[in-house]
Amino acid sequence: MARKHKHEDHVNHEAWAIPYGDLVTLLLALFVVMYAISSVNEGKYRAVSASLNAAFSGVPRTPVPVQIGEVPVQSEGQRPDVDLLPPAQPPGVPANDSTESNETGAGEGEGQGGLKVMANDLQQSLSDLIKAKVIVVRETPYWLEIEIQTDLLFASGTSRLSVPATDILKRLAAVLARFPNPIRVEGHTDNLPISTSAFPSNWELSAARAASVVHLLMEAGIAPSRMAVIGLAEYRPVAVNNQASGRNRNRRVQLIIPARNANIPMVREDMLSADHTGKKS
Numbered sequence: 248m249a250r251k252h253k254h255e256d257h258v259n260h261e262a263w264a265i266p267y268g269d270l271v272t273l274l275l276a277l278f279v280v281m282y283a284i285s286s287v288n289e290g291k292y293r294a295v296s297a298s299l300n301a302a303f304s305g306v307p308r309t310p311v312p313v314q315i316g317e318v319p320v321q322s323e324g325q326r327p328d329v330d331l332l333p334p335a336q337p338p339g340v341p342a343n344d345s346t347e348s349n350e351t352g353a354g355e356g357e358g359q360g361g362l363k364v365m366a367n368d369l370q371q372s373l374s375d376l377i378k379a380k381v382i383v384v385r386e387t388p389y390w391l392e393i394e395i396q397t398d399l400l401f402a403s404g405t406s407r408l409s410v411p412a413t414d415i416l417k418r419l420a421a422v423l424a425r426f427p428n429p430i431r432v433e434g435h436t437d438n439l440p441i442s443t444s445a446f447p448s449n450w451e452l453s454a455a456r457a458a459s460v461v462h463l464l465m466e467a468g469i470a471p472s473r474m475a476v477i478g479l480a481e482y483r484p485v486a487v488n489n490q491a492s493g494r495n496r497n498r499r500v501q502l503i504i505p506a507r508n509a510n511i512p513m514v515r516e517d518m519l520s521a522d523h524t525g526k527k528s
Contacts, residue, residue, distance in 0.1 A: 362391055362506055365426050369393070372422050376415060393419065393502040397435075397456060398495060404441060406455035408463060416460060420467030423504070430464070430474045431503040432457045437494035438481040454478025460500055 366386050369377075376382045381399060385392040400412040408416070423430065434453035446452040457476045465471050486493035 361426070361428075362386070362389075362504075365422075365428070365504065366391055368422050368425070369419075373418060376418075381415065382419070390503055390505040393504070395500050395502075396495065397498040397500055400460070400500060401456055404443065404446070404452070406446075406452065406459050408459050413463060416463045417467050419502075420464045420469055423464070423502075424468045426504075428473070428504050428507045430469070431505075432460050432464075432474060432476055433483075433501045433503060434458075434460075434476075434478045435483055435497060435499050435501065436481050437497045438484070438488040439494065449480035450478055452478075453480050456500060460502075 363386075366384060369384050369391075373382055373384075377384060381395070383392075383394040385394070395412075395415070399415070400408055402409065434455070434457035436449040436453050438449075441449055441452055446455065454476060455478070457478055461471075461474050461476050464474065481488070481497065484493075484497045485499075486496040488494050488497060
């Protein structure tokens with residue numbers, strides 16, 4: 248009987264390709280997952296999450312509408328939902344053309360003629376305070392400055408108005424209420440540092456003092472839409488701070504009243520002409 252010959256097994260020299268293919272597939276899957284995670288659309292992810300949560304819990308976790316897609320880019324310096332609105336018009340004041348008003352000065356408080364009328368009214372109504380230098384009124388071609396020393400308005404390190412200051416500001420408000428001009432209230436301090444729980448620095452103190460004046464003017468009948476609060480700390484001095492008299496002058500509250508519909512810069516030219524020591528350059 249013939250013997251059967253065993254067939255020799257053929258060696259597979261390409262067996263390495265199988266694990267290599269598995270490795271490449273796993274790497275591809277890894278990179279796909281990493282790419283998917285890095286480019287996830289947050290808006291769509293939140294929308295899906297809110298929908299699933301609402302379906303299972305009944306109450307969505309997202310309290311505001313979800314933005315889907317690209318958020319529109321705002322132009323530089325534009326505030327959302329604020330700069331798109333027309334400027335506030337004081338109640339009872341008709342909208343007039345600013346150019347015509349400045350040329351004619353027909354309305355109270357409009358143009359240079361209106362500022363002159365306001366300055367005359369202030370001089371007459373507050374003549375005793377002006378003579379006593381409690382209030383200083385300065386006229387410029389485009390705005391009025393009303394300066395009040397904060398030693399009269401506030402005790403040291405506080406933003407609470409004193410009783411004499413309340414009476415003075417009410418008299419001032421009675422005059423300003425007759426005019427439609429905007430009012431910018433600026434708070435200033437000396438260069439002595441302050442660090443309390445209420446006022447970590449002079450920035451907070453100056454802004455709080457200006458806000459206290461605005462609140463009283465509001466209570467006296469001036470529309471809040473006319474007013475703005477600015478705290479300038481010790482960085483706009485009018486005198487040197489190395490003497491007590493100079494620091495006293497620098498502690499002040501100023502009311503800047505421009506001609507109606509006139510835009511005045513955040514930092515006025517008189518401020519730019521003074522350095523931090525209060526000396527004119």
